[in-house]
Amino acid sequence: MELQEAKDKFVQAWGTLGSQWGINRTMTQIHALLLVSAEPLSADDIMEQLQISRGNVNMNVRDLIDWGLVFKVLKPGERKEFFSAEKDIWKVFKQVVKERRRRELEPVFGILEDVSKVEGNPDNPEYKAFIKPIQDIQKIASRADSTLETLTKADENWFFSTLLKLLK
Amino acid sequence: MELQEAKDKFVQAWGTLGSQWGINRTMTQIHALLLVSAEPLSADDIMEQLQISRGNVNMNVRDLIDWGLVFKVLKPGERKEFFSAEKDIWKVFKQVVKERRRRELEPVFGILEDVSKVEGNPDNPEYKAFIKPIQDIQKIASRADSTLETLTKADENWFFSTLLKLLK
DNA sequence: TTATACTTTCAAAATTTTTTGAAACATATT
DNA sequence: AATATGTTTCAAAAAATTTTGAAAGTATAA
Incomplete structure (x- = not known):
């Protein structure tokens, strides 16, 4: 199995599990994606990888931050915000x-x-x-x-x- | 607080908890209702108490039976089926x-x-x-x-x- | 056998939840 | 001050889930 395929499968499975347990599917998918990303991702990265809108990314990332599972990361020299998941x-x-x-x-x-x-x-x-x-x-x-x-x-x-x- | 009011509050709360955890609200409400009922209830009883349709009662009771949380009870002399929740x-x-x-x-x-x-x-x-x-x-x-x-x-x-x- | 009492099914309707996308907002750069 | 870059909001649209109710199904009684 390719790395990308494995990532996709994991994101999918995590999303399904989330929605079965009453948590927004997209929120858990974003969480899964950040969890297995080597580098912090921007809103654009998430939009592209999950094929979802900017508003959706923004809302669900905010929820993940509220839950204490995701953090903003500021890269020196970059205007964009990046996001990283708690890896422990x-x-x-x-x-x-x-x-x-x-x-x-x-x-x-x-x-x-x-x-x-x-x-x-x-x-x-x-x-x-x-x-x-x-x-x-x-x-x-x-x-x-x-x-x-x-x-x-x-x-x-x-x-x-x-x-x-x-x-x- | 009246007994009826307390029952209603409990049914309501159990329903909310269920839906937050990804379980159909009505299914958990029926479960709550049967849990605090002194006697087994018929489909008609449940319809009346929760103000829901017969089809809804039938489907959700079947699910509760599949989950092993509710049992059919046959009353001698009665054609109707009655339902009782596991009380332990x-x-x-x-x-x-x-x-x-x-x-x-x-x-x-x-x-x-x-x-x-x-x-x-x-x-x-x-x-x-x-x-x-x-x-x-x-x-x-x-x-x-x-x-x-x-x-x-x-x-x-x-x-x-x-x-x-x-x-x- | 026919009628009656009750249960089950499931397509359509209603409701709830999620998603979109464009406007408003914020901040940095020229 | 004007422009550019990026973020947030939220009403409307889309999607998913739940509920309805009437028709079909089943079993008992007359």
Whole structure:
């Protein structure tokens, strides 16, 4: 397989994965492209390689920057801005976990807390049928959340070697 | 807060979370509704409570059954089918992890393996810039995958107590 | 066998999400 | 100050996804 073909396949696969997980396909494709580029790329480079418009590049690169996955790079003597992705994959992984937790999971934890304050008679089967799963979700969510929080602060080798040792 | 209001809020929040994570909003809403219902519900019940069409209910319930999160319940004497959600939240969590791994993560692992066979000179910076992140992703993915596989087979208390002890 | 009760399918419609591209904006150069 | 180079915005268009609803399908009862 040619390098270019392999890059294309990877960009494609990353894009598909992104969209299946609720992240804009183009955003993850740009991320993939920058991830495997030896040099930082300009908006024009990205436009050309992915065959997308300037506005699309601009918006999605901004989102990637907001997510902390991509950085502007200024080349001395050049007026253009260039973009480079964070190459430390463990950092990338932690950053994605951190952001999704903050943006999407935390609001749900808030709502769970909120609705678990519902008034009702503990003997009412309707009430019990509601409160039980809510409490169970809260319990698992808070445990999972602690694990994720640890993960977002941990060193890769420590985290996995600890984990894999324990779970064996 | 009234029970009905709390249910609605929960259904709403679960639907939003689902769509943010790439799962059909209605599918997760139906799941939420069944999760907090004391009794199994018929297609008509779901149509009424969520104000959606019969076709929509049918398709999304089928998907939930495919995911292993919902089951048909036949009430003696009734011609209608009723539906009930798996109420053991740990099982639900494991099932979702298992299915997404199988449907969405596994194909990507295949592609990573595929593209990592790319030919190239190990001294070529372009080649190195490609192969390094791919290998790093493979390494983290395979470690994460082992953890997830363990999770899908584990008992809740064992899994989290082990985990939280270790990560402290 | 025919009628009734319910479920499934799927093309078309509605909705949501993404993308475009041109105008406005910003900054550097002549 | 005028021009050139590059970036950002956002309303409109395009594309993708979801939903509808009526017709076809299936099974039970009369």
